[in-house]
Amino acid sequence: MTVVPQGGGGVARGGGSSSLYDVLELILDRGLVIDVFVRVSLVGIEILRIDARIVVASVDTYLRFAEACNRLDLEGGKQPSQLTDLVGDTVEKGAHGKSKGALSGAVEAVTDSMKGGGDEDEEEEREEEEQEEREPAARRRRTTSRRPRRSREREEE
Amino acid sequence: MAVYVYSIVGKEHPLRLDDFAGVGDPPSPLRTVTSGSLAAVVSDAPEGLRPKRRDLTAHQEVQTRLMADGAVLPLRFGLTAPDDDAVREALDERATEYADRLGALEGCAEYNLKVKQDEEALLRQILEDSPEARELNDAVRGGTAGPDVSLALGELVAGEVDARHASLAAGVVEALRPFSRDQQTSQPSGEDFLSVSFLVAEEQEELFLATEMSVANQMGEDFEFRLNGPLPPYSFV
Secondary structure, eight states: OOOOSSTTTTSSTTOSHHHHHHHHHHHHHSSBOOTTSEEOOOHHHHHHHHHHSOOOSSHHHHHHHHHHHHHOOOTTSOOOOSHHHHHHHHHHHHTGGGOOOTTOSHHHHHHHHHHSOOOTTHHHHHHHHHHHHHTTGGGOOOOSOOOOSOOOSSOOO | OOEEEEEEEETTOOOOOTTOBOSTTTTOBEEEEEETTEEEEEEEOOTTOOOOHHHHHHHHHHHHHHHTSSOEEEBOTTEEESSHHHHHHHHHHTHHHHHHHHHHHTTEEEEEEEEEEOHHHHHHHHHHHOHHHHHHHHHHHHTOSOHHHHHHHHHHHHHHHHHHHHHHHHHHHHHHGGGOSEEEEOOOOTTEEEEEEEEEEHHHHHHHHHHHHHHHHHHOTTEEEEEEEEEOOGGGO
């Protein structure tokens, strides 16, 4: 086994802070706990992580899923016989790059901030970003381009 | 002075930590507190420690460094004891338990796997498979349906997403289970539908990795597999 003594520190082969993000839950929520020891306050980070979880059974989620379905360009589907369909398609194509769909959003914001610079105020920055993210939650359109569908955290030899 | 506690290892562990520093800014030097057959890796606890990237990384790097030379019980991030004596007492109190656990983890590492599926592909599939969903979708797109139809569509689709992800998740875990000693699933976050840790013994590592890759390939382009490891066995202490 090789361990790189800096940077990702062998967190994952090909380490980096994105893998730190992926193992964050392990470092914070798993690991041995000794009852008599005191734990430092993790307030900021715990709030972020709870927010990042999807609540599938909620009206908000239903509407976002419905919207995402409406936006789909269904090949082999109905031919656009009505004007509304045509308009719908045009809008959809125009928005394609920005439509990230119902499941995206909060967690990306957290990931992005984890990838950012390591400043003194990173928690505060994250909290601010999270605030910004939260407001347009129901109708979120991300401007990020699609990431590679498959990224391997570890390098095969 | 309060001490920050990183890990528990066996006394025989070489503890090669010379180039490593602990949490805090400036980083606190690492030292050990030993008692009986056990040693705890500690440093002075910095004032006002918070879970910053630098400190999380320091905590993690100590674990990975230690696991390169033997079994380690990684502590959860952020635990402090009032002083060295309190650490010693804590080691004594559960000495047998910790020693047994260290024995069981010898030669094992944790692998954490997270999987997500491209949402558009999944929704497309659901609409293809379900005439009911298609009908509702067409009604909404036609502009004639009220908000209750959107809601019905969303609920139907959400249910399908859930069911499909649950079954896919179970399939992935089952495929890898034979090559691991233990498994721990946790609540996936964000777009992931699966987050699971496996405890993998050295002699099974190759098979585990090969199987993971083959499962990822079989599931295809719409899925993203993120495997992290070998990691300290956070989920199996």
